[in-house]
Amino acid sequence: MNIASLRLSINGVDRSRGIEAFTTDVRTILRPLFLGGRLKREVLEQVVANCEAGNMDDHIVVDEQNLYKISVFFWPPGFYNAPHVHKTWAVAGVLHNVVTIKTYDMNHFSRKNEFVLNNTFVATENRIGRVIPPCLHRVGNDTAGASISLHVVGLSELAEERASDTVWYRKEGGRFVEFEPRDIPAPEFYAIKEKQVRYRYLVAEELLRRGS
Numbered sequence: 318m319n320i321a322s323l324r325l326s327i328n329g330v331d332r333s334r335g336i337e338a339f340t341t342d343v344r345t346i347l348r349p350l351f352l353g354g355r356l357k358r359e360v361l362e363q364v365v366a367n368c369e370a371g372n373m374d375d376h377i378v379v380d381e382q383n384l385y386k387i388s389v390f391f392w393p394p395g396f397y398n399a400p401h402v403h404k405t406w407a408v409a410g411v412l413h414n415v416v417t418i419k420t421y422d423m424n425h426f427s428r429k430n431e432f433v434l435n436n437t438f439v440a441t442e443n444r445i446g447r448v449i450p451p452c453l454h455r456v457g458n459d460t461a462g463a464s465i466s467l468h469v470v471g472l473s474e475l476a477e478e479r480a481s482d483t484v485w486y487r488k489e490g491g492r493f494v495e496f497e498p499r500d501i502p503a504p505e506f507y508a509i510k511e512k513q514v515r516y517r518y519l520v521a522e523e524l525l526r527r528g529s
C-alpha cells in the first residue's frame with residue numbers, strides 16, 4: 318500500500334523543471350512515509366518475502382517506464398562500501414539506525430589519484446537526502462547495530478547503459494582505479510551476495526518481530 322502509493326506519487330511528479338526540483342519533490346513525498354514508520358514495516362516485509370523467495374536483488378521496485386528503482390541496503394556495524402560516483406540522481410533516507418555518508422574530491426593531479434575527504438554526514442533515522450551527480454562518496458555504518466537505508470535511484474534511459482550507472486573504485490597498488498562489480502568471479506560474487514541476503518533476512522525478520 319505505502320510502496321504502491323509512493324510509486325504513484327513519484328510517477329506524478331513533473332520532471333520538466335529539472336533534477337533539483339524533481340528530487341526535492343521526491344524527498345517531500347518520502348518524508349511523511351518515513352515519519353509514520355509505515356513504509357519501514359512494509360519495506361521490511363517485502364525484503365523478508367524476497368529473501369524467502371530466493372530473490373537476491375537489492376531493489377524492491379524497478380520502474381522501467383518511469384526510469385527509477387527503489388533499493389534497500391543493509392549496513393552491518395563497521396561496514397563501508399567502496400567509493401563510487403552515480404551518473405543518475407538519487408534520493409535516499411535512513412529507515413533504521415544511523416548511516417554515515419563521506420563525500421570526496423577526486424584529485425586527478427595527484428600521482429596517487431587520491432580521494433580527499435571533503436564532508437561527513439551522519440544521517441539518523443528518517444533523515445532523507447539526495448545525490449545529484451557527480452558526487453564521489455561512500456556510505457557506511459559506524460554504529461554497533463544494523464542500519465538500513467532506502468534509495469530511490471534514477472535509471473539511464475538505455476537498458477544497456479544501466480550497468481554503468483554507478484562507477485566504483487578500489488585501491489590497487491596504492492591508487493584508486495575503476496572496477497566493475499560484475500567482473501568479480503562468479504563464485505566470489507555469489508558468496509558475497511548470499512552473505513548479504515542472509516544478513517538482510519536476519520535483520521529484517523528480527524525488526525519485524527520486535528515491531529520496530
Ligand SMILES: [Fe+2]
Binds near residue numbers: 401403454456
Ligand atoms: Fe551511493
